[in-house]
Amino acid sequence: MIAPDQVTVDWLRGRRHAPQGEAFERAATDWLSLASDPGAVFDKEVRLDGDAIRPMATWGTTPDAGVAIGAAPPEPRSENDRKALAYMGFEAGRATTDYPVDVVFIGSCTNGRLPDLRAAAAILKGRRVKPGVRVLVVPGSEAVRRDAEAEGLHTVFTEAGAEWRIPGCSMCLAMNGDMVGPGQLAVSTSNRNFEGRQGPGARTILASPATAAASAVMGVLTDPRVFMSAEETVHA
Amino acid sequence: MPEPLKTLTSGTVVFSQSNIDTDQIIPGRFLTTTTREGLGAHAFHDWRYEADGSVKPEAVLNRIDPTEHRILIAGDNFACGSSREHAPWALLDYGFRAVVSTSIADIFTSNALKNGLLPVVVSQAVWDDLAAHPDQPVTIDLEAETIRRGNAEPTPFRVESFARQCLLDGVDAMGWLTARLPDIEAFERRQQETA
Numbered sequence: 001m002i003a004p005d006q007v008t009v010d011w012l013r014g015r016r017h018a019p020q021g022e023a024f025e026r027a028a029t030d031w032l033s034l035a036s037d038p039g040a041v042f043d044k045e046v047r048l049d050g051d052a053i054r055p056m057a058t059w060g061t062t063p064d065a066g067v068a069i070g071a072a073p074p075e076p077r078s079e080n081d082r083k084a085l086a087y088m089g090f091e092a093g094r095a096t097t098d099y100p101v102d103v104v105f106i107g108s109c110t111n112g113r114l115p116d117l118r119a120a121a122a123i124l125k126g127r128r129v130k131p132g133v134r135v136l137v138v139p140g141s142e143a144v145r146r147d148a149e150a151e152g153l154h155t156v157f158t159e160a161g162a163e164w165r166i167p168g169c170s171m172c173l174a175m176n177g178d179m180v181g182p183g184q185l186a187v188s189t190s191n192r193n194f195e196g197r198q199g200p201g202a203r204t205i206l207a208s209p210a211t212a213a214a215s216a217v218m219g220v221l222t223d224p225r226v227f228m229s230a231e232e233t234v235h236a
Numbered sequence: 237m238p239e240p241l242k243t244l245t246s247g248t249v250v251f252s253q254s255n256i257d258t259d260q261i262i263p264g265r266f267l268t269t270t271t272r273e274g275l276g277a278h279a280f281h282d283w284r285y286e287a288d289g290s291v292k293p294e295a296v297l298n299r300i301d302p303t304e305h306r307i308l309i310a311g312d313n314f315a316c317g318s319s320r321e322h323a324p325w326a327l328l329d330y331g332f333r334a335v336v337s338t339s340i341a342d343i344f345t346s347n348a349l350k351n352g353l354l355p356v357v358v359s360q361a362v363w364d365d366l367a368a369h370p371d372q373p374v375t376i377d378l379e380a381e382t383i384r385r386g387n388a389e390p391t392p393f394r395v396e397s398f399a400r401q402c403l404l405d406g407v408d409a410m411g412w413l414t415a416r417l418p419d420i421e422a423f424e425r426r427q428q429e430t431a
Contacts, residue, residue: 174264196260197259
């Protein structure tokens with residue numbers, strides 16, 4: 001849970017399904033009142049410095065098994081860790097940016113919002129997907145698909161060599177035939193990397209849309225900032 | 237409608253690894269069905285079958301008689317991952333009636349209870365004891381809310397009370413409600429008379 005603030009209210013104002021007019025102002029006042037009072041006491045406080053967090057990707061078969069891109073998986077601390085490394089075909093001490101990527105999946109309900117697609121498109125614009133890498137881009141909803149197409153994002157993706165698909169679960173859980181092949185390595189913006197999640201024997205790295213797009217261009221897991229310094233970065 | 241569950245004495249299957257997720261219990265590609273029948277064939281599918289569909293003869297679930305192994309003893313954080321009602325459906329259709337772990341994912345717990353599969357959360361010590369004796373039957377007494385290995389001392393566990401009553405009666409929430417139709421209709425009549 002995150003305390004509602006003015007950013008939340010500004011985002012919701014005028015949106016479909018949000019209250020309109022006077023009703024919205026009443027609702028906004030109500031929402032803002034839900035934030036903790038100044039001086040509230042918590043059982044535990046954790047402070048995170050967002051600026052210090054480098055782009056992350058998973059190395060294992062649970063979403064929490066992650067490291068900064070370019071860092072190597074840690075020495076296994078449990079049987080689960082060993083099993084995860086073996087399944088992924090990775091080694092402790094060897095960066096996961098070393099391994100060729102077969103599939104890139106950008107989208108799903110988790111990372112298929114308009115800003116996510118913009119972030120991916122900003123990297124793919126004017127570039128080409130590495131030959132041999134299959135790239136699927138799947139908007140998170142029909143509304144997102146329409147908005148993305150109105151901005152021309154679909155053209156950016158298809159010109160780069162990616163597939164622009166209709167909204168749906170797609171490769172997130174390999175339910176509709178969009179599957180990662182046995183042993184293939186995928187960089188996916190979906191939210192689960194369990195064994196076989198994207199197809200039997202599929203190996204899944206979870207990463208952000210920008211990272212997925214950068215990896216599509218390079219053909220290996222890639223920190224997207226290498227493309228961001230040189231040009232206009234992602235939309236706010 | 238599930239059979240009533242009052243006491244269950246059965247052999248067990250022990251999957252001791254932690255974090256068994258719902259994609260292991262029933263892979264996503266089998267979710268296109270809207271009926272429960274036959275899903276047991278796909279329970280833990282990729283643990284039981286090779287990629288070409290051939291049977292892995294060494295896989296536990298391919299070796300045992302499901303009717304004699306109705307209790308799954310599973311490692312910590314069982315059934316984490318995607319919400320999918322097919323997970324309890326598949327386990328039930330395979331033949332399981334209860335799952336025992338040191339923790340069981342919330343969404344799965346809710347789905348299981350609504351479908352007649354009993355989740356039982358026990359302490360690590362009790363779990364270790366159960367897992368160490370896979371050859372011994374386990375008795376779950378839902379009326380008393382206890383679980384017992386062989387003839388050892390029973391250990392208490394807790395199940396949410398409405399779900400427990402539904403399991404004891406062998407009804408789901410809708411069945412519980414429709415069993416009260418006469419009361420509902422009598423109430424409606426009274427309301428109309430006094431209106």
